[in-house]
Amino acid sequence: MNTKVIRTEEQYRAYLEEVQVLMAQAPALYTEESDRLEVLTVLLEAYENSKYPVEPPDPIDAILFRMQEKGLKQADLVPYFGTSSRVSEVLHRKRPLTVQMIRALSLGLGLSAETLVGLSAPDTEQSKKEIDWSKFPIKEMTRRGWLQNISHQAKTSVEDIVRGFISDAGLQFGSASFRRTLSGEAKSPTTQYSLYAWLARVIQSSREKKAKLGTFRDDHLSSNFLRELAQLSWSDQGPLLAVEYLEKQGIAVVIEPHLKGTQLDGAALKDIDGTPIVALTLRYDRLDNFWFTLLHEVAHLWKHVGNEDAFLDDLNTESEDRREAEANRLAREAFIPRGVWRRSDAFIAPSRESIEKLAKELKIHPSIIAGRLRKESGNYSLFPDLTGQHQVKALFLSTAECEALK
Template sequence: MKLKVLKTEEEYETALAEIEKLMDSAKPDRDRLELLVLLVHTYEESLYPIDLPDPVEAIKFRMEQAGLKQKDLIPYIGSRSKVSEVLSHQRPLSISMIRKLHEGLGIPAEVLLKEPGAQIIPAAECIEWDRFPLAEMLKRNWFQDFHGTVAEAKKQAGELLTAWAGSLGFEVPQPALLRQHVRSGSDADRYALTAWRIRVSLLAMEQKVPKYQKGTVTHDFVRDLVRLSYLDEGPLLAREFLLKNGIHFVVENHLKHTHLDGAAIKLPDGSPLVAVTLRHDRLDNFWFTLSHELAHIALHFDGEETAFFDDLEQASLDVFEGDADRWASDALIPPESWQAAQFGKRPTTQAIYNFAASLRITPAIPAGRIRKETGNYKLYDGLIGRNKVRRLYA
């Protein structure tokens, strides 16, 4: 095999087989063997990182060490009821709590944040308030109780933004302390991402949904959802489908310098949110983005990840993103159906219509997949459903 960074399970298995073969050889190529072992080790570390202790268990351990009772945690957590909720995993730790527990009880920041190497950044002085896109946020009426000018907003940006994000449990809207994966072809503005994340989270918290049941999102679940694409109002019906299954769904335009198609976000209460921007108003983009974000919920929300931001025009070497791409493609169109179609590089428009009808999905989905796989985005422009989504959410 060609020596390169391992990105798939197949490449990983091939490397393992070659390592075994080299080790059994009488005169192995030791340089190649060492490189293969390094590549395998790197791949395994990306998939199976060493887990840090649970933050709540770390607090309980520190209490036992210091002989502390629950009432002794009130100065760090805020009230007797909050202490009880945190220790029973009913309330997430806020940044304020994390900072006080770290400084007062000496619990390592990386344990409380469940992020190797993480450090607590001082509260207000670490925030560059003028980097938040306040003018655009005011234009979109994100601060409904504020009626001043942009200049006035900038003068009180700290207080304004802190109050705005307060119901999410953030002491301050702190970009550096939000655990999030960003897939983008250029450096995304993390202040704009943080503002957008808070906005869609606040909108989601206004939605009433049943409690999400772990394991709900499967390939079969997504295929039931995607059959709605066969209907003219499918993208709008998708919202109702998700809400009834305990998954928040929000449409919000992206902010400049965020390069967003969509995101999967874990809300403070642990419930999942799928948010899309409709940056590209096309049916193929809508359904793939939706499936990709659901893939993150299915595959990656068991750990400590709290958000995935996706520019799906960009390739990604990230293992999380590669897995989500493959999972989403297989959910939209079963692999056996795609293989049986034997489309080749350029099937006829009628063949695509017939294939889509057999699966009861919009032809935009197979047309979009062919465009992506061939790299020819001039194909099937009449099939991908331009300007068919945003009008439904107007």
């Protein structure tokens, strides 16, 4: 049986003609002709699937077809959608199918979940209408100089300005949300708009740094990289040295205080061109918080951040996300290896002397050890004079900026 995988249109047409001849002969089962017909049919189907893929059916069209097939009216779909108004909105493509609707329709109408998932989101224009622009912190964004003065602008003009601010950062809109997956414990339904506004500002600020960034290489990120970064904390100018070090490695570092109402320490993400970004809010003006947040976000860049991800972190909140746990572990190990920590006098009998001794041995700032003791014991009254209080913002923000953000 001389048959080959179909690679050309001529070969496809030749096999198609042969199949038509064989089918006209109606060969008996288990004969040579029958076997050849079966093989040729398989080859033709494989070629057609690769050359002319069938687009998935539109879910609304599939529902309407099944309604016609079964003689159903819109009122008959209420059990699957919940209310008659929802039936009308979905069938007129004004509301997307939810998971619950898909499950109910799959069972009730016999439609596959794949068909219903297909293209169930409403179109882009409808999605944009679902964005409540009034929920953006427009006054604070204007006060910080992110937007032009819009106090006397018409509502529609304000929406255009904010939309332009968000889209300039590459945060395009998808179905009822933004085309950027937010992870981390700082995100919540009540802070989504503020977080996206802050994120847009961070991306725009990072682009102002691109001219002075070095060339980023993924394979530079490693445990040794984190350890080298951690040891910069030994210097009084450590935070500035860390930013300089990261930017030489092609990582943009942005200092942008959090917006009111958000509980945000830092973020890790990539711009649309792949430039890695670490952003810090300096929410707590302490050296221990600065250093742990910085290494936590760099660990995210190393292990977790893709082109459409953004990790926004509230490091005071315990997370069940394994990626957050891994970033915490990598940051802790970079500063103080676990084996060293458990055997150290700073852990066994913490005192100012034992903390400073371990800090000198590891070439890290004492604030990091003091911060770890406070965190693990849950006693934040311990060693307040060792945490580097009020020693970070002064390095990055002017007095006027600090006052404006109070």
